[in-house]
Amino acid sequence: MNAAPAGGSWFEGADAPTRRDLDTCIHCGLCLMACPTYRTLKLEPDSPRGRIWLMRGLADGRIAPDVTLVAHLDRCLDCRACESVCPAGVPYGRMLEATRGQLEQRIRRATPVRALAGLVLSAVLPHRERVHAAADLLRLGQRGVLGAWLRGAGGRLLPLWARRGLASTPALLPRAGRSLARVEAALPPGARMVEDADGVTFMPAGEPRGRVALHETCLMEAMFSHTHREAVRLMVIAGLEVVAPRAATCCGALHAHSGRREEARALARRNVRAFSGTFDFVVSHSAGCGSALREFGDLLGGDADAGAFSAKVRDVSEVLAHFGLPPAPHVLSSPRDDAAPLRVAMHDPCHLAHAQRVREAPRRLLRALPGVEFLELPDSDWCCGSAGVYNLTHPGMADAQLAGKLDRIESVTPDVVIASNPGCLLHMQRGARERGSEVRIVHLLDVLGEAYPPPPAAASHT
Ligand code: SF4
Ligand code: SF4
CATH class of the missing domain: 1.10.1060.10 (Alpha-helical ferredoxin)
Known part of the structure; x- marks a missing residue:
C-alpha cells in the first residue's frame, strides 16, 4: 500500500x-x-x-x-x-x-485466483481467437481420459476455485460448432447470410423492418453457442436485418468491475469504432455485457460517439418485444405431460433488472408463447451470487445467495427457469445439478427458440 x-x-x-x-x-x-x-x-x-x-x-x-x-x-x-x-x-x-x-x-492483492483472473482479463478476453483457444483447452479437459481423471482423483488435487470453475463449465462444442455462421441453414425460407471482411449480415425474407447490430459476447459465443445463434434466428424471424461486426470485442464489464479502468476504456473505444455503422439498435443477449455497453458514455468521460453508441444499446428481449414476433407455430408443454402447460419462472439478472431496468420485455415475450404458464419467482431480482468471478473469489458468500435462489425456485416448482446472463446460467446450473434438481435453467432465447423451431433437417445447426 x-x-x-x-x-x-x-x-x-x-x-x-x-x-x-x-x-x-x-x-x-x-x-x-x-x-x-x-x-x-x-x-x-x-x-x-x-x-x-x-x-x-x-x-x-x-x-x-x-x-x-x-x-x-x-x-x-x-x-x-x-x-x-x-x-x-x-x-x-x-x-x-x-x-x-x-x-x-x-494496493496489491496477489492470490492465485486473482492472478489467473487478471491474466484472462488482459490476455484472453480481448482476443476472440484466444477465447476459442481457451475453450478448446477446456474442452480437452472435459473429454476422454483427462476428463475422467479431472472429474475424479485429479480434480481433488485442484484448488476449490478451479474445481468450481470446471464444474460450472457446460459441455463445450468443437470450434466449428460454435460458429455463428452455422445458423444459416436454420434461417426461415427466403432469409440469407452474407459474409465479408467486415462481418456477417443476416437478411430476412422480405423488406427488413429494421437493422440491428449484435454484440457477440465472449462467453455466449464460446459456451452458449446454440443460444448465441438463436438470437440471430429469432431476430431474423422478427423481420430484422442483423449485422455481427467482426471488429467487435469484449465489452470490458469484468475489467471495469475489478478496477481495471484503462483496459475497460480501451475495449469500449474498440467497440464504439466497430459499431459505427447505421443501426436502429445495438443488441446484447448478455445482461452483464449489455449493462457495460450502456455505460460506455460514462466510462469514456462523456465522449459523444460513446454516448450515441450507448443510447442505442438494447437487450435482445427489448428488441424482440419492440418489433414483435409472429404468432409462435409450436405449442410448448410440460416435459412430464404433453397436455399440461410448460411452467416457466424468471430469474431477473442483476445487470438486466437493476442496471438496465429491463423487467417487462422478457415477461411479455414469455406470456405470449402458446402453452406457457408464467410463474413469478419470489424475490426474482435477488442476486444468484455469480457476479462475474465473484463466485470463484468469494465462494461462501456466492453459495449463500445461490442457496436462497434455488430454495425460491423449488417453492414454485417450475419446469424451466429463465436466466438471461451467462454468469447466472453457469452458477445456477451448477447449483441445481449439485442439488440433484431436474429444473432446466436456460436463457430466454432458448425457450423462445423452441416455440419457433427450425425445419427438422436444420435443427442441428441452431
Ligand atoms: S437507500 Fe441506501 S444508498 Fe440510498 S440514500 Fe438511503 S442509505 Fe444511501
Ligand atoms: S452487494 Fe449490496 S452494496 Fe453491493 S451492489 Fe449489491 S446491493 Fe449494492
Missing part, C-alpha cells in the same frame, strides 16, 4: 468517484435489506450505506485502505440492487467501480 496522503484524499485524478456522487447518499437505510451481503452478514460495512461511508472516508483521507476496509468493498457483488430501491438515486455501481480503480493503483 502507498504511504498515507498528507491530510488529503486517498483518491486522485479525474477517474476518482466524484464528490457529488459520494454525497448523494442520505443515510436513510432503505437499501439495507435489498443488499445480499447485508442480508447475510447483518454488518453495516457490508451494506450499501456502509460501503458508501467507507468510500467517503477514503475520499476525505479519514480512513486508510487497510485489509479490513478492502475486504468490505471486495465483498460487494456489484449487483446494484441498492440502486433499484434508493430514493436518492445513488449511482452506486459508478462509485464502486471508480473506487476499485483507485484501490487497484494503491
